[in-house]
Amino acid sequence: MARWDDLRVFLAVARAESLSGAGKVLRVDPATVGRRIAQLEQQVDAALFTKSPQGYAITTAGQRLLEHAIRAEQAVGEAFSDVAGDAGGLTGAIRIGAPDGCANYLLPQVCAEICAAHPGLEVQIIALPRVFNLSKREADMAITVSPPSAGRLTVQKLSAYHLHLAASREYLAEHPPIRTLADVKGHRIVGYIPDMIFDKELDYLSEAGADHVTLGSNSVSVQFNWVRTGGGLGVVHDFAIPAAPNVTKILTDEISLTRNFYLVRHMDDRRVERLNRFAELLAQGIRGEIARLEANS
Numbered sequence: 001m002a003r004w005d006d007l008r009v010f011l012a013v014a015r016a017e018s019l020s021g022a023g024k025v026l027r028v029d030p031a032t033v034g035r036r037i038a039q040l041e042q043q044v045d046a047a048l049f050t051k052s053p054q055g056y057a058i059t060t061a062g063q064r065l066l067e068h069a070i071r072a073e074q075a076v077g078e079a080f081s082d083v084a085g086d087a088g089g090l091t092g093a094i095r096i097g098a099p100d101g102c103a104n105y106l107l108p109q110v111c112a113e114i115c116a117a118h119p120g121l122e123v124q125i126i127a128l129p130r131v132f133n134l135s136k137r138e139a140d141m142a143i144t145v146s147p148p149s150a151g152r153l154t155v156q157k158l159s160a161y162h163l164h165l166a167a168s169r170e171y172l173a174e175h176p177p178i179r180t181l182a183d184v185k186g187h188r189i190v191g192y193i194p195d196m197i198f199d200k201e202l203d204y205l206s207e208a209g210a211d212h213v214t215l216g217s218n219s220v221s222v223q224f225n226w227v228r229t230g231g232g233l234g235v236v237h238d239f240a241i242p243a244a245p246n247v248t249k250i251l252t253d254e255i256s257l258t259r260n261f262y263l264v265r266h267m268d269d270r271r272v273e274r275l276n277r278f279a280e281l282l283a284q285g286i287r288g289e290i291a292r293l294e295a296n297s
Contacts, residue, residue: 004076007069009036010048014066015138017055074272091120094278097139099199101220102261102286103127105240105293107143110285114278121278140275141265143286145201152267156279159287162238162294163204163257164249171230172248178233181254188214188232190223201259204235239293249297261286 012022019030048062193216
């Protein structure tokens with residue numbers, strides 16, 4: 001009979017899609033992870049993964065076990081949370097997936113404040129420029145810029161946020177003036193690599209009068225650092241601007257973009273009280289932090 005520790009190893013491989021990735025999470029040797037998976041497959045008399053050039057892909061049997069393993073994980077988490085409930089604090093690890101703009105300029109201070117109030121809590125932030133797969137439990141919850149249209153998910157709108165065309169004061173002092181939208185075309189443009197835009201809401205350079213990216217990255221932080229260090233003009237988050245006092249917004253009357261953040265969770269987590277409580281604190285923190293930073297941008 002499979003034990004919780006067996007399921008924990010199985011979950012790590014299912015999420016990492018590799019023995020080495022699971023080994024890093026579990027802090028054990030990949031060969032040990034492989035042996036544990038082989039033993040588990042022998043116990044359940046079914047192949048749980050198939051090895052491919054891309055890594056370990058979960059099988060149909062593995063997918064069925066995954067659903068039960070996730071429920072077991074939730075039950076274990078709830079048990080510890082319930083025991084710690086007398087102290088009123090959140091405990092255990094919670095993993096959040098987020099686009100790197102949010103992950104770099106909002107989540108660190110918001111999550112640090114939550115953890116300060118709940119010493120038994122551990123928060124992990126995964127900053128990746130792609131959509132997270134909550135069905136495979138890559139994260140406990142994810143922040144997105146578009147509400148997902150498929151899957152057994154719950155979606156909560158967190159907050160609107162704003163973006164403007166911006167540049168460093170040094171760049172503006174050394175290059176031709178920008179008085180109208182037409183003037184933008186004569187400048188270096190910082191933005192996303194066009195074929196790596198993973199959400200339509202991020203395809204906003206055309207709204208800024210730019211038709212070509214000179215300095216491109218799939219990372220918002222890289223883009224912002226290019227703008228900050230005088231690389232060119234870029235559409236940046238207002239909430240990031242206070243982190244670089246030399247960056248200033250330009251053509252604010254002509255270019256002002258509004259987007260939204262959404263908190264996405266798996267539908268099966270609706271009754272997991274610790275995640276519900278954390279999600280509430282996270283939502284409050286993000287709304288407050290966006291309002292504070294945008295007021296100073």
